[in-house]
Amino acid sequence: MKFTVLFFFCLLLYLPLMAAEKYWLSFTDKKEVCFSPADYFSERTIRQRLQQGISLSDSSDFPINSSYRDAVYALADSVTGESRWLNGMAVFASGQQIDAIRKLPFIKEIHKMIARVELAGEEVLASTVEFSFLNTGARTLLKYQTERMQGPLFGQTNIHGKGIRVAVFDTGFPGVNAHPAFEHLRKNKSIIATYDFIRKKEDVSKGHWHGTATLSCIAGMYDTIPMGMATGAEFLLARTEYATREPFAEEEYWLAAAEWADRHGVNIISSSLGYTNPRYFRSDMNGHTSLVSRAATMAALKGILVVNAAGNEAADDWHIIGAPADADSVLAVGGTEPLRDFHIYFSSLGPTYDGRLKPNVCATGRAVVAKENGFTIAEGTSFSAPLVTGFAAAAWQTNRSVSNMELFRLLESSSHLYPYFDYAHGFGIPQASFFTDTNRLNREPTFDFVIINNEFKVVLREAYSYVADEYAMGYKPVRNLYFKIENSKGEMLSYSVLLAEQKEVLHKFTDDFNPGDRITIHFEGYTQSLVPR
Amino acid sequence: MLVRTAIVTLFLCLLVSVNAHSQTVVMHIDRGTDSLISEVGPNAKRFYQFLAHGAFVLGKDDVGAGIQFETSFESGLGIRAKRKLNKVFAFGWELNYNHRRFYLDQKSGKQFPDTILHDKAFLSFDALRPGIYFRINMDPSRANHLGYFIDLGTQLEWNFLTRYVTKDELADGSFSKDMIRKLPYTNKLAGSAVGRIGVRRLAGYVSWRYTDLLKGQHSNRTIPPLTAGIEFGFN
Numbered sequence: 001m002k003f004t005v006l007f008f009f010c011l012l013l014y015l016p017l018m019a020a021e022k023y024w025l026s027f028t029d030k031k032e033v034c035f036s037p038a039d040y041f042s043e044r045t046i047r048q049r050l051q052q053g054i055s056l057s058d059s060s061d062f063p064i065n066s067s068y069r070d071a072v073y074a075l076a077d078s079v080t081g082e083s084r085w086l087n088g089m090a091v092f093a094s095g096q097q098i099d100a101i102r103k104l105p106f107i108k109e110i111h112k113m114i115a116r117v118e119l120a121g122e123e124v125l126a127s128t129v130e131f132s133f134l135n136t137g138a139r140t141l142l143k144y145q146t147e148r149m150q151g152p153l154f155g156q157t158n159i160h161g162k163g164i165r166v167a168v169f170d171t172g173f174p175g176v177n178a179h180p181a182f183e184h185l186r187k188n189k190s191i192i193a194t195y196d197f198i199r200k201k202e203d204v205s206k207g208h209w210h211g212t213a214t215l216s217c218i219a220g221m222y223d224t225i226p227m228g229m230a231t232g233a234e235f236l237l238a239r240t241e242y243a244t245r246e247p248f249a250e251e252e253y254w255l256a257a258a259e260w261a262d263r264h265g266v267n268i269i270s271s272s273l274g275y276t277n278p279r280y281f282r283s284d285m286n287g288h289t290s291l292v293s294r295a296a297t298m299a300a301l302k303g304i305l306v307v308n309a310a311g312n313e314a315a316d317d318w319h320i321i322g323a324p325a326d327a328d329s330v331l332a333v334g335g336t337e338p339l340r341d342f343h344i345y346f347s348s349l350g351p352t353y354d355g356r357l358k359p360n361v362c363a364t365g366r367a368v369v370a371k372e373n374g375f376t377i378a379e380g381t382s383f384s385a386p387l388v389t390g391f392a393a394a395a396w397q398t399n400r401s402v403s404n405m406e407l408f409r410l411l412e413s414s415s416h417l418y419p420y421f422d423y424a425h426g427f428g429i430p431q432a433s434f435f436t437d438t439n440r441l442n443r444e445p446t447f448d449f450v451i452i453n454n455e456f457k458v459v460l461r462e463a464y465s466y467v468a469d470e471y472a473m474g475y476k477p478v479r480n481l482y483f484k485i486e487n488s489k490g491e492m493l494s495y496s497v498l499l500a501e502q503k504e505v506l507h508k509f510t511d512d513f514n515p516g517d518r519i520t521i522h523f524e525g526y527t528q529s530l531v532p533r
Numbered sequence: 534m535l536v537r538t539a540i541v542t543l544f545l546c547l548l549v550s551v552n553a554h555s556q557t558v559v560m561h562i563d564r565g566t567d568s569l570i571s572e573v574g575p576n577a578k579r580f581y582q583f584l585a586h587g588a589f590v591l592g593k594d595d596v597g598a599g600i601q602f603e604t605s606f607e608s609g610l611g612i613r614a615k616r617k618l619n620k621v622f623a624f625g626w627e628l629n630y631n632h633r634r635f636y637l638d639q640k641s642g643k644q645f646p647d648t649i650l651h652d653k654a655f656l657s658f659d660a661l662r663p664g665i666y667f668r669i670n671m672d673p674s675r676a677n678h679l680g681y682f683i684d685l686g687t688q689l690e691w692n693f694l695t696r697y698v699t700k701d702e703l704a705d706g707s708f709s710k711d712m713i714r715k716l717p718y719t720n721k722l723a724g725s726a727v728g729r730i731g732v733r734r735l736a737g738y739v740s741w742r743y744t745d746l747l748k749g750q751h752s753n754r755t756i757p758p759l760t761a762g763i764e765f766g767f768n
Binding site: 423480 | 557564571
C-alpha cells in the first residue's frame with residue numbers, strides 16, 4: 001500500500017517534467033501569403049489608417065503562413081493562439097516535440113512561456129452604496145475625478161469623445177447590459193462589439209466587475225454627473241483577464257484582443273492590468289521583453305493610443321511599473337491622492353528598468369465607479385487609467401488630425417506639471433483647457449530663488465503666497481510645491497512634494513547640494529531650475 | 534516674575550522661529566534607496582523558505598528488530614536558505630526539526646530493545662538536522678519561480694530526544710502507556726545524504742542515513758536508514 005502511494009506520488013511529481021510546456025514560436029517570414037485589406041479591415045480602420053498615413057498592406061497585418069501553421073499543428077501538443085502582428089504561434093509541446101519544431105526551416109525563435117497560474121493583485125475596495133444615493137463625500141469624489149482634469153470644459157463645448165472608438169480590455173463586464181450608469185451607451189448603441197477571449201464567446205457579462213468599473217471611469221454616468229469624459233464615444237469590450245489568477249494566456253488574449261480592436265477601427269485601447277513578479281524580473285521591464293508589451297507597441301504602430309495603468313506596487317518589493325506600461329508607446333497612468341494631487345501610496349513608480357520616464361501622466365487613484373449592481377469607491381491605478389482614457393477620447397475629438405503618438409505627447413504637454421516631471425506623477429494630471437483654450441497664456445513666475453550666503457530659499461511671489469478663494473471649487477484647492485534634485489549628469493536623485501503653507505516655502509543650505517546638482521521646482525503652473533552650487 | 538516673562542518670551546520666539554522654517558513634506562522619494570532591487574525571491578539572489586515534510590520509512594529490518602513499515606514515519610518543519618549561483622545552479626543550507634517514529638513488530642522472537650511484547654511499541658527520535666545542499670535547476674527561463682529542481686545534500690542529525698514508548702491494554706479495558714527517555718543504546722549524532730526532486734513548492738525527497746543510529750548492546754542491529762516522502766514549502 002505504502003509503495004503504491006509513494007509510486008503515485010513520485011509519478012505526480014514527475015508528470016510536470018514530462019508534460020508539455022508552453023512556447024512562443026516566431027516565424028521567419030510570411031512568404032506566399034495573400035492579404036486583402038478590404039476583406040480583413042473594417043472601413044473605419046482603412047479610413048483611419050489612410051488618414052494617419054499608416055500602411056494598409058504592411059506585412060505585420062498579413063496572416064501567418066498557413067503551411068507553417070499546419071506544420072506546427074502537426075508537431076505540437078496543442079496550439080493556444082497565433083498572432084499576425086508578431087508572426088508566431090503559442091503552443092504546448094513536450095521536449096521532443098519542441099525539438100522537432102525547432103528543426104522546421106521557418107522557425108526564427110522559440111521562447112519558453114511561463115504558463116503557471118498566479119494570484120492577481122487585489123483592488124482595494126471601500127464601501128458600496130445603492131443606486132439611488134451617494135453620500136456627500138462620495139459625490140465630492142465623483143465630481144473631483146473629472147473636474148480635476150477640467151472635464152466640464154469639454155462638456156461645455158459638447159465634447160464627449162464622439163467619433164472616437166475605445167476598446168476596453170478587462171476581467172469582464174457584468175451588469176453593463178442593465179446598469180443605469182451605462183443607459184446612455186445602450187440607448188445610443190455605443191457598444192459596437194464584445195468578445196470574451198477566455199471563453200471564446202461574444203458575451204462579456206461573465207467574470208469580475210472590475211471591467212464594469214473601468215468602463216464607468218471612461219463613460220459612466222451617475223444620474224446627470226459624468227463619471228468619465230467619453231460618454232459619447234463608441235466601445236468595444238474585450239474580456240482578456242481572469243480576476244483571481246493570472247495565467248500567461250492573458251497576455252496572448254491581450255494580443256489577440258488588440259488585433260481584433262485594430263481590425264474594428266479602434267482609436268484607443270484602455271487596459272488596467274499589469275504583469276510583474278513572479279512572471280518577470282524588474283530587469284524585464286524594458287518595454288520589449290514581455291509579450292504584452294510587444295503587443296502594445298504593435299498596437300501603437302497601428303495608430304492606436306494605448307493607455308495602461310501604471311500598477312499598484314509602489315509599496316511592494318516590486319515597486320516599479322509593470323508590463324505593458326513599460327512599453328515606450330504606452331501611456332502609463334499613475335495614481336494621485338484625490339483632492340491632494342500627489343502620489344497615492346500604492347501607485348507604481350518609474351522609471352522603467354532602462355531608465356525611461358514612467359508614468360507619463362496621472363489621475364486620481366481613488367474614484368467612484370459602477371459595479372455589477374451598484375456603485376462603489378475603489379482604489380487603484382486601474383481607475384486612473386480609464387479616467388485618462390476618457391480624457392484622451394475627448395481631447396482627440398477636439399483635433400482629429402493628430403496621430404496617436406502626437407496625441408500622446410499632447411496629453412503629456414497638457415498635464416498640470418508640464419514641463420516638470422518626476423517618477424511618481426509623470427507630467428501630472430492632464431488638463432482640458434490645453435485643448436479647449438486656444439489663447440493659452442504663458443505662466444508668469446510664481447516664485448523666486450533666493451540665495452544669501454549659504455542659505456537657499458524658494459520664496460513665493462506675493463500673488464501666490466495665499467489662497468484667495470479656498471472653497472470656490474467646492475473643495476480646498478491644493479497648493480503643492482513639487483521639486484526634484486538631479487545631479488550634473490541629469491540623473492534624478494530625489495523628488496518631493498511639500499505643502500506651500502508659507503511664503504518662504506523651501507529653505508535649504510547650499511551645502512545640502514553637491515556641486516552641479518540642479519534643483520527644479522514646480523508651483524502653480526510655473527517651473528524653474530537652478531544650480532545652487 | 535521677570536525671569537518667568539523672559540522664559541515665556543523665549544519659548545514663543547522659539548515657537549515662531551520653528552514654525553517659520555517648518556516644511557510639510559507630503560511625499561519624498563530618494564532614488565538612491567528607491568532604485569534598490571530586492572535580492573530576495575524564489576529565483577533571486579537569496580531565498581528563504583519555510584517547509585513541512587513527511588515521509589515513510591523504507592528498507593529492510595533486522596531479525597528480532599522488526600519494523601512496522603506501514604505505520605513508521607517521519608515528519609517535521611524547517612527553514613531553507615538558497616543562494617543563487619546562476620540560472621542553473623544554486624546552493625544553500627537548511628535547518629529542520631524532525632520527528633521520526635519506528636513502530637516495532639510485537640511478535641515472538643522480538644529482541645529489540647527487549648523481548649517483552651506489547652500491544653504497541655515504538656522508538657521515537659526528535660532531532661535537529663542542519664544541512665547543506667547543491668541545487669540544479671532544470672528550467673533556467675523560469676522568471677522569479679522556483680521551477681523544477683534537483684537537490685543533492687547532506688544533513689547532520691542531532692537526536693536531542695530519544696524515547697521508547699509502549700502501549701498496552703489492561704484487563705479492565707484501560708490503557709497503560711510507558712516511556713523510557715534518553716535511550717542509552719542510541720547515537721545522539723548521525724549523518725544523512727538527501728536527494729530531492731521538486732516542482733516549485735512541492736518536492737519529493739529521499740534520505741539515507743549513512744551512520745548507525747544504534748550503539749552499545751544493540752550496535753550490531755540496524756534501523757532502516759532510508760526514508761522517502763514529500764515536503765511542502767509555505768512560501
